[in-house]
Amino acid sequence: MEPVIDQAFAAALYTDDDAGLDTGASLLAAAPAADAELVRRGEEFVRRAWERGWLPADVVRFVRRDLDEHAAGLAAGLIAAEVRRYPELPPRWRSQLDELPAAPPPGRPDRFSYASALLGLYRLLLTLPVIEPVGPPPGAAREALYRPPVAGEPRMLTRIRALLAKAEATGFPEEAEALSAKAQELMARHSIDEALLAARTHGDRTPGACRIGVDAPYETAKAILLDAVASANRCRAVWNSDFGFTTVVGFEADLEAVELLHTSLLVQGTAAMTRAEAGQRAGGRKRTKTFRQSFLMAYAQRLGARLADGTARATAEADAEGGAGSGAGAASGLLPVLAARDLAVTDTAEKMFPRTTTTRVRGATDLDGWTHGTRAADRARMGGRTPEIRD
Template identity: 80%
Template sequence: MEPVIDQACAAALYAEGDAALDTGASLLAAAPEADDALHRRGEEFVRRAWERGWHPADLVRFVRLELDERRAVLAATLIAAETARYGGLPPRWRAQLAELPGAAPRNKPDRFGYASDLLELYRLLLRLPAIEPVGPVPGTAADHLHRPPAPGEPRMLTRIRALLAKAEATGFPEEAEALTSKAQELMARHSIDEALIAARTRSTETPGACRIGVEPPYESAKAILLDAVASANRCRAVWNGDLGFSTVVGFEADLDAVELLFTSLLVQGTAAMTRAEAGQRASGRKRTKTFRQSFLMAYAQRLGSRLADTAERATAAADADTETGAGTAEGTSGLLPVLAARDVAVTETAERMFPRTTTTRVRGATDLDGWNHGTEAADRARMGDHRKGPHGGPRDGEIMA
């Protein structure tokens, strides 16, 4: 049945417009015996996407942004079928596959519509751009897929995840602040411990990278928040607004911290925004979109300075411990030189991956009430900084893009 598939793909994938899709879909709808070959062709397109640097979550996210949820489910179905043949997968791939939407049913009664959806998806997959790779393609360099975990890492990450889950679930801002503060404290301590262990053992580990979705609406504010979280955890974030993600560069333990903390702060910030917006509507205000944009911009900006302060205090405390011998790793000359060397390695890796980044100034915080509410929400999730500072007014944000 390959000739039918070839004819349909030639008709639909290399031309623009609905007429080309209709021609290809008509050929496929009249050939039910070609269904298996049609799906194998889609799995081949998925495999090519991996070779261009894409990961499962990236692919589904992009299909959702460019097409719709229905085609995103079809993409997830192809991804599940393709990756089921692989002998081993990196940990991040396994986590992404576990979160994919459920498989779409095959051989629907509306054969023409189903074939049209598949061909439109294939057209998008065929034209995917190459992006910066963040790890080996499954099935290659197997000995580099898994980093040996540091002592106590699984238990530490489990504890951090539990604290952040409680912070997201509570309806009391003070409790959320305390829980998130404790989680950030554990993250900072874990990162420093990893750096000292690596220095003592003369580890050859180098910085890696991961991609984190930054999707509409209000994606610029979300990108600023992610940039702040990444910077506080000794990582670099580069935003690609067109493809709906930021690439975060850093050492593995720090990448884990960034993913966990960004996701939790976004959940907490969205919940706080919804509560504040409800109060605004109750008082008769109607500027919902500008309120939300300004709220999230303020939330991201305020958290950026608070996270930076928290990171500096955690580092200073740990450095004092090493100076007194409480935490000095054998064979190292102190904490600050160790951290400085890791910062240099992260910067060099990021610049090698993204030699042509630009700093983008982001505007859009025009609602003073939204800004003030967002600032207050950030203060409540301020990572343990109990000092109150003056509230600033709306201002521009900067991110690497």
């Protein structure tokens, strides 16, 4: 059956027109014995994506954006089958695999439609360029895949996630503030302890990276929010608008803080925007798009300032504790440790992205949206004197 598949691929995968896709699909539809080999070829295309630096979530996001949800499901099915080859997977892969969309059910509308959808997916996978890797690919040496667990880390992260989930769910701003404040306190202390522990044990000296999806609509405002959260955690963020994700560079504890906090603040901000917009509509105003854009821009800008203030405050408090001999910083000196980590993150980011550009952001045009967004950011601040998320 390989000649049939080769003929179908030659007709469909290396042209941009629908006629070639139809020709390839017709060939495959008439050859049911080729189905197994057709899927195996798809797994090879997925494997090539790993070699080019892509992760499961990246591939599915790209497919969903350029094709549709059905194609994303087909890609998820190929990914799930391909990764069964590996006895161990890199960090973060398991959570990404757990969040993949469901593959389409076995019952297919017809063989032609099925073959056409697969060929369209394969055609797209062939276009995936090489991107900056954010970790070892599956199948790498075990030493590259293995990340020693930090004592107490799973329990800490579970507790933080629970606090942020409650903050997102409550309808009372004061309660959300208290819950988020406690989560920030835990993350800030955990991050500082990790930095000092690494300095004492000469471990974790190399920053890592992760990718976080930045989806439409209003992706510019969302990218700005993510950049603010990353900066507050002593990470660097580089947004790739073409592929719909931001690469965040930093040490592991800080990357986890960025992922958790960004998700929570985005959920809180979206919920606040929806409530504010409902109030605007009740008042007879219908500037939905400009209102939302302005709201999220203000929300991101205001939170960025507050998070930066919180970072400085938390660092000063921790350093003061060390100077008084009452905290973990007394023996090692917190500020030099953090400065060294900042330098390592900057060097790593510049090596990964030697050529970056700045983007001119379109200004907000809706005053009501800006005002409501600023107020929402104030409500989302993480408590009065409690340290905000940071390293």
